[in-house]
Amino acid sequence: MSTSSRYPFTAIVGQDDLRLALLLNAASPTVGGVLVRGEKGTAKSTAVRALAALLPPVRTVEGCRFSCDPAAPDPGCPDGPHPADGPGGERAARMVELPVGASEDRLVGALDIERALAEGVKAFEPGLLADAHRGILYVDEVNLLHDHLIDLLLDAAAMGASYVEREGVSVRHAARFLLVGTMNPEEGELRPQLLDRFGLTVEVAASREPDQRVEVVRRRLAFEDDPAAFAGRWSGEEAELRARVAAARALLPRVRLGDGALRRIAAVCAAFEVDGMRGDLVMARTSTALAAWAGRTEVAVEDVRRAALLALPHRRRRNPFDAPGLDEEKLDEVLRDAAADGPEDEPPTPPEGQAPEEPDGGDDGPGPDGGGGGQPDPGDGAGDGSGGLPPQRTEDSGAPAPEDAPEALTGAEPGESGGGTPRPGSAEQQAVAAGEPFRTKVLSVPGLGAGAAGRRSRARTEHGRTTGATRPQGALTKLHLTATVRAAAPHQRARGRSGRGLVVRRDDLRQATREGREGNLVLFVVDASGSMAARKRMGAVKGAVLSLLLDAYQRRDKVGLVTFRGRDAEVALPPTSSVDAAAARLQALPTGGRTPLAAGLLKAHDVLRVERLRDATRRPLLVVVTDGRATGGPEPVALAARAARLHAAEATASVVVDCETGPVRLGLAGELARELRGTAVTLDELRAEALTGLVKDVTDHPRARRAA
Numbered sequence: 001m002s003t004s005s006r007y008p009f010t011a012i013v014g015q016d017d018l019r020l021a022l023l024l025n026a027a028s029p030t031v032g033g034v035l036v037r038g039e040k041g042t043a044k045s046t047a048v049r050a051l052a053a054l055l056p057p058v059r060t061v062e063g064c065r066f067s068c069d070p071a072a073p074d075p076g077c078p079d080g081p082h083p084a085d086g087p088g089g090e091r092a093a094r095m096v097e098l099p100v101g102a103s104e105d106r107l108v109g110a111l112d113i114e115r116a117l118a119e120g121v122k123a124f125e126p127g128l129l130a131d132a133h134r135g136i137l138y139v140d141e142v143n144l145l146h147d148h149l150i151d152l153l154l155d156a157a158a159m160g161a162s163y164v165e166r167e168g169v170s171v172r173h174a175a176r177f178l179l180v181g182t183m184n185p186e187e188g189e190l191r192p193q194l195l196d197r198f199g200l201t202v203e204v205a206a207s208r209e210p211d212q213r214v215e216v217v218r219r220r221l222a223f224e225d226d227p228a229a230f231a232g233r234w235s236g237e238e239a240e241l242r243a244r245v246a247a248a249r250a251l252l253p254r255v256r257l258g259d260g261a262l263r264r265i266a267a268v269c270a271a272f273e274v275d276g277m278r279g280d281l282v283m284a285r286t287s288t289a290l291a292a293w294a295g296r297t298e299v300a301v302e303d304v305r306r307a308a309l310l311a312l313p314h315r316r317r318r319n320p321f322d323a324p325g326l327d328e329e330k331l332d333e334v335l336r337d338a339a340a341d342g343p344e345d346e347p348p349t350p351p352e353g354q355a356p357e358e359p360d361g362g363d364d365g366p367g368p369d370g371g372g373g374g375q376p377d378p379g380d381g382a383g384d385g386s387g388g389l390p391p392q393r394t395e396d397s398g399a400p401a402p403e404d405a406p407e408a409l410t411g412a413e414p415g416e417s418g419g420g421t422p423r424p425g426s427a428e429q430q431a432v433a434a435g436e437p438f439r440t441k442v443l444s445v446p447g448l449g450a451g452a453a454g455r456r457s458r459a460r461t462e463h464g465r466t467t468g469a470t471r472p473q474g475a476l477t478k479l480h481l482t483a484t485v486r487a488a489a490p491h492q493r494a495r496g497r498s499g500r501g502l503v504v505r506r507d508d509l510r511q512a513t514r515e516g517r518e519g520n521l522v523l524f525v526v527d528a529s530g531s532m533a534a535r536k537r538m539g540a541v542k543g544a545v546l547s548l549l550l551d552a553y554q555r556r557d558k559v560g561l562v563t564f565r566g567r568d569a570e571v572a573l574p575p576t577s578s579v580d581a582a583a584a585r586l587q588a589l590p591t592g593g594r595t596p597l598a599a600g601l602l603k604a605h606d607v608l609r610v611e612r613l614r615d616a617t618r619r620p621l622l623v624v625v626t627d628g629r630a631t632g633g634p635e636p637v638a639l640a641a642r643a644a645r646l647h648a649a650e651a652t653a654s655v656v657v658d659c660e661t662g663p664v665r666l667g668l669a670g671e672l673a674r675e676l677r678g679t680a681v682t683l684d685e686l687r688a689e690a691l692t693g694l695v696k697d698v699t700d701h702p703r704a705r706r707a708a
Helices: 016-027 044-054 104-108 113-119 128-132 147-159 210-225 227-233 235-254 259-271 278-293 301-311 328-341 481-491 535-554 579-587 597-614 636-649 668-676 702-707
Strands: 034-038 058-061 088-091 095-097 109-111 124-126 136-140 161-166 169-174 178-183 200-204 453-461 465-470 511-518 521-527 558-565 568-576 620-626 653-658 679-682
Touching: 016 034, 016 044, 016 178, 016 200, 016 235, 016 278, 016 301, 034 044, 044 095, 044 136, 044 178, 044 235, 095 128, 104 109, 104 128, 104 147, 104 161, 109 161, 109 169, 124 128, 128 136, 147 161, 147 453, 200 301, 210 227, 227 235, 235 278, 259 278, 259 301, 259 328, 278 301, 301 328, 465 481, 521 535, 521 597, 535 579, 535 620, 558 579, 558 597, 568 579, 568 597, 597 620, 597 636, 620 668, 636 668, 653 668, 668 679
Parallel strands: 034 178, 034 200, 095 136, 136 178, 521 558, 521 620, 620 653, 653 679
Antiparallel strands: 058 088, 109 124, 161 169, 453 511, 465 511, 558 568
């Protein structure tokens, strides 16, 4: 992307935390990258793409595809060995984008297996990790990245190198890059292991100030009308900011991190129960970068505080349903206590001939459009007309707020203690807090699928246990060496083999077939009627569903939520990867009214029908949470049975969580499970030590046999 076609960084309006986090990484790459969380249309991608223009140029060995530094070439470079201080050139720092749907070979590179076997030559085509070395690796929608690609990113980020292994043939090259990811939390969360690899995280949201939104639109339209002219108007501010990044890099080695600052960092990480030591290290590096950015040679208390707000929110989450964030009052208290207990640092010393600056992220002066020159923001930022980065925090978008709960219908089910018609606003109509989540046993779909990579049900996958071999359809990705040798062996004499080498042709190659685990669509159908309205029962039910949601998060499933009460059923949450959103809707779920069980099952059937059209490979798991009663509409029991048989006819794997309590049990949930051709399990059995065959095997159904 040319400079003129890229939106200028200094033209972005607002988004102070985002701009500061990116600039700190530009000044000090050891900070460890940035994760940008926020709603769509908030200039996340634009700001990241604009950052590359501010990075200093990179000196590389001439002709090296892996960007080796002439002053310190990689001794293991596949294009090497390179002589020290050999000929080199200079190029702009790269920003490499990793698409969500990229293959493993595109990320790490590919070996020519045929030449490796026949000629013993390591013919290697570099991937995106090699391109990103000494630059930026940008992953848009990083939370949607496949698990096996995330594993490769984790390895490269941890070791600073990429390894490509193909049946004993291996290539290694350096891969040190600035990892920047953007994501919309509504589409799902990140695995904790990858979350911890990002040095800093920022929450972004669109401004609600009309004047700022007007400035965003004005600048974006001007850019789209004439990108080159727009970039030219901001070229002066871009040059100044680029010079400031270079100055901060030069000053960084002289910045002193005193014992007092270290004690504050340790005290903050301990107070917020940050796991491991990576948080302490990132805070230390960020504090140092903040001081260098402000032109100081000593880390101040404000640097530590600002570093904590950037480096710790994504590390203090205790479970997937906790919104990221930091209690600033508690942070200030911890910093005061640490200052009282430990020695104070000497006052900061500015560089010679320069006055100290506040760590505000940069004051680039007024821009040519009359607004601040601070940062780029074409998507959805906020323009405040200032040229610096004022110390304001963007609001925490967190998990999406639940929609306003509909007014509960009155009425109670017969057989409930304290029955009768609840008054508006009574406990039966209010949202009941969920019980304490617990670890559940695995619910899985029978048979062998071929869906998205995950951790729930058996499936044919690119990674996992090798179960056989087949002829490759397209490019060979996983060689089955033994099967390849067996295929080539009978033809060696006819091919004129001489010597020790094996003559291998394309037709001999065999692709390994592997079995691993897939993620499923777990659709919860939750009974919120009056028969479930007793406070203790509904609290326990919500706790169980919350536990199953936590399990779905860990197993990389999509989830959906259908509720039924009163006269009808509704889709409280369409199928999504955001387990946080499902948990929020569940917490706000009111109860009361009759039990339209058939409506709930029919609504679930419609949801699954649409999802099969969208993603035919992702197999569904229907989890019905009810006591089995059906009282809504004419002939409710017969209607519910017919609705259940619709799911059974399509071989939908089903589990009924029986919520019936009391000394006398009617066994209605078990009847429903039989109609679904699924399995019934009580709330207590979800905690059982061992559950086998929890989902009835439906592979005897013709459609299920074809799928397997």
